[in-house]
Amino acid sequence: MTQLFEFDDEQLASKIEKLDLEEADEPEMPKVGEFASSDGVGSRLAKSYEVPIDLPYQAGKRKKKVTDFQPIKVLGKGSYGKVILVKDKSSGKLYAQKQLRKASMIVNAKNYERTLTERTILERVRHPNVVKLFYALQDFDKLYLILEYLEGGELFHHLSQERILSEKIACFYVAEIILALRHLHLHTGVIYRDLKPENCMLNRRGHLVLTDFGLSKVSTESSSLFGTAQYIAPEVIQGERYDSQCDWWSLGAVTFDLLTGSPPFTGNNNKKIMDKILTQKVKYPFYLSQDARDLLIKLLNKNPQKRLNCDIEFDNKRISTKSSLL
Missing domain, CATH: 3.30.200.20 (Phosphorylase Kinase; domain 1)
Structure with missing residues (x-):
């Protein structure tokens, strides 16, 4: 364990300092309200x-x-x-x-x-x-x-205050989550596995930042049951071999949460929630636009082979044919 944290912290800090300077002129984003973590299958608890x-x-x-x-x-x-x-x-x-x-x-x-x-x-x-x-x-x-240090607090905190987000603001956050997940999948070979509003923080400019990588996997495949019940993909619950496609299901569940105020499947305990994920269909509120519904249907497809894969679709510039919300 003594070798766990041995690396050149000066070199790391210097690289990050350069990155901070490059980001200094980034544009402001829409703000929501005022600015203000798991063992196996977790529950939603948060403070900001x-x-x-x-x-x-x-x-x-x-x-x-x-x-x-x-x-x-x-x-x-x-x-x-x-x-x-x-x-x-x-x-x-x-x-x-x-x-x-x-x-x-x-x-x-x-x-x-x-x-x-x-x-x-x-x-x-x-x-x-x-x-x-x-x-x-x-x-x-x-x-x-x-x-x-992310001054903006948890996205969950803002969501609890606003109840639901407009599609315009939700689209902004979803787009930044996609950018982060694509980088993890394509450039570092990481399956995130614990996407939820509590792990989405906002920096001082209001941009979304993913945190808490304790349940992530440095691999292209896995079969372990990890995550938070409301956002776990069906193939993970079933104990099948899964890949980064599970993160796109979680993105669909988070997007549903942002637009409606709750995840697509809820229950009194984790078992009930996961049973619903496996057996029930998603019920979409009437007030969702056709674009939002179209995106959610493609992300919340129980078959990972037919689920929208943002890693591939963005590379082929075909995301617009999948959903015009993004």
């Missing part, structure tokens, strides 16, 4: 906070230590760790510090695997719609992932 501070950041000349970051407040707690808002004492830059106890990894090997997976994926991914990893540190008791 707002700290309207953004100070300039420059990578230091020496390697960072845990003591270089001053804790400010707890942003959230999970089953085996928590996320704290911290400030770099030398620069004033704010970060989200994900803390994970080494003891929990010794007791539960899955916690170790998920931490290693998340660290590995975030180290290799460079995309504006995927959370950035700046440093990976450790002390005697804990491991620390120093991540990009």
Whole structure:
């Protein structure tokens, strides 16, 4: 475990600094309201906070230590760790510090695997719609992932306030999710497997950023049952071999959630929800436009071979023939 977090954090921070400078002139997006995580099959629980501070950041000349970051407040707690808002004492830059106890990894090997997976994926991914990893540190008791602080909070928080989003705003968020998933699928060979509004955060400009890669898989195929019940694809529930197509089902479920205020299938427990996913048809509200309905029908196809594959369709420039919503 001592080798888990050994990589050149200065080089990583320098690369991310360059990426930040390149993104500085990106256009503003539509705003929704005011700006304000899982073991196997999870449930929807979320809290969001707002700290309207953004100070300039420059990578230091020496390697960072845990003591270089001053804790400010707890942003959230999970089953085996928590996320704290911290400030770099030398620069004033704010970060989200994900803390994970080494003891929990010794007791539960899955916690170790998920931490290693998340660290590995975030180290290799460079995309504006995927959370950035700046440093990976450790002390005697804990491991620390120093991540990009996303002031906008969770998309779930805004959705709970607005109840439903207009198709214009939902389309913007869905398009950015597609960009992130395509990058993960095509450039890093990652199946995300846990797409839900709670894992979609907003940065200070309001752009969507995917977070929490503990359940992701660095592979082209898998057969493990992971995810959150309301958003799991049928082939995952059935224990079949599946690929990145499962993420496009989850995108359909998230899109349905944004436009209607709830996922397509709900229930009192995870088993009931997953039974409905396998056996029932999706009921579309009357107020959805034909474009929205067309996109949802193609994403929420129980047959992964017939489901809309945005990885392929965008490459062939045929997405417009599939749905004019995008």
